[in-house]
Amino acid sequence: MADTARDHSRCAASLKGEMADMGVDIAVSTSRPLVAGPYTTDGFTCPHGTTYWIEPTGEQIAAWARDGVE
Ligand SMILES: [Zn+2]
Helix, strand or coil, rough: CCHHHHCCCHHHHHHHHHHHHCCCCCCEEECCCCCCCCCCCEECCCCCCCEEEECHHHHHHHHHHCCCCC
């Protein structure tokens, strides 16, 4: 299983990279957001058992607002 053998230190960066490929700039955190915002999603648990919480960055949200994306 290449995916589980992947170095855990790269998990956060690869999540960010995958979202960047979809054109979304995100921040990755290992702690649940204190307040659930409009863009808060369920945590993503990597193959090593760490849960990551991803949220769009302020710059990303500003870009959506500018472009009229809901
Ligand atoms: Zn991992």
